[in-house]
Amino acid sequence: MDHNQLKTFAAVAYTGNLTQAAERLHLSQPAVSAQIKSLEQKLDTALFTRTSSGMTLTPAGQVFLPEAEALLQHHHRLDCFAKTLSAHRITHAEIGLIHPVDPDKTTRLTRAVLQREPDILLHIQYGMSGEIEERILSKQIHGGFFLGPVTQRSLNSIWLEDIHYTLICPASEAETLSRDGSALNRCAWIEMSGVSGSRKNMQQFWRRHKIKPKHQIICDYPQTIIDLVCAGTGVAIVPASKAEAAAAAGKPLAVLDEYRQTLPMHFVYLNEHENDPVVQLLTGCLNEVWNL
Template sequence: MEIYQLRTFVTVAQQGHLTQAAEVLHLSQPAVTAQIKAVEEEVGMPLFERTAGGVVLTRAGQELLPQAQEILAAAKQLLNQARSLKGQLTGKAQLGITLMPDLLRIGPWVARLTERYPLLEVCLHQGVTGDVLNAVRKKELDGGFYLGKNPYVNVHTVLLDNMRLRVALPPGWLARVQPDNSRELGRLPWVGVSQFSSLSKIVSELWRELNISPKKVSESDYFLTSMELVKAGVGVALLREEDALAAAAAGELELWPDLVKTAELQFVFAADKATDPVLQALVGELGPVWHIPVPELQ
């Protein structure tokens, strides 16, 4: 049964006359009659009775009319929805995420994207920062999050935040060294970072600044894992300040005084994708989430 046949059935029921229904539907009376007959044949029972003044619904017609009206209303709603979607952004965004999702504000960001662009599919892939940057450079990902300095001219960045990092030690370790001499950190074992993580470059840079070359006793790609190793007494590590301060306040670790390292947290994307509508939508929704000016991509 076709939608246009249901529309004819409902219109005839409302008008009570084939000729008047034909005028409303902009059809000939024989066409209206043929459509009503087709509906009656499909349901297997008569839906109208002829009277001197026109037609009236049979008992079966009265039972089916509300459902027919509901179907027509649903079809109209579907059409209106389709019209509202016409011209909207469509596509699939492949994105690399690193660190912790809450740190990157992934939830609020994707929520804004899906609300504003219902036809855009957002696909998230977890990885270490170095892998994400390389995948973006090779255009295997449309964009991603990266911590540290971007070395590639064919990759553009949007600065989201300057993350503060602190040197954390296991409980009681400050008593083993002279806290006023940062080179003492070179005598302690460290929790290192995988070479595939950009955090390893930040740690190496810190060591150069302090002129130390400590022994690595373990490796970790993620801040929270490193923090657990520090708490357990494995070694010293560079941690996100918010996490380190909370753990220090709880007596779970100690912080090297007056030593803060900063790292740029950025959204990265291939330079030649700057004018892509999907990429522009992604960057556009970063602004409200991170409370930063939305850059004009070109």
């Protein structure tokens, strides 16, 4: 069974879209379509139903997918084993980190990884949830933290904790906003860009409270968001721990407790890398740090 055909089949199955699968695989759409057609001819059965909205698995495709995933996992495990044969091998581990992760837990995770593998080359890189997800899907990193529900079929996830969020506003506007929720419509809202895990949650929050912001400001750095609120620029939803720390430090902001909410935080990685030694190392250390 051709390994590239299996990768292409899995990518189309996960995305349900030839164009998205082609982008993920760094191939042209005709090349992806040709590989799927060749695989279907080899198996003498249709694996997908083509529709106006994309590609859906046929019953045969649904049965074939877990077998293809198992073969991809085995191929990856063999590739990892082959790398251990080199006398000059250095184990690399790439982790995607997002801002809501507690810095103390990041330190403890790093210490746990190095205690188990002292010679490992550990690369911790920041990003927002959507960016981390894309780096995992394109195999640039082994795994990473993700905020919000995990919907990608190609990803395994480990729930770590719920991150509590709250609405903050300039201290001078706290009384007005607490008394009249409709006043939130007149505020400028400071939010992160679309690849952040909290963006979709923000839009759901607006719908739930019937808010139509008059103005939005996009800012991807959490501390700057808090500083902008303190300066009277607008309101924002931020992790409760950061809001409380800023208030305790005497920053001129107020926490509107009636607007608290939570988002789940996971660690995610490709399901075909389930048996990757580096992934197993990372998940083992995560279990230790988060007491799972």
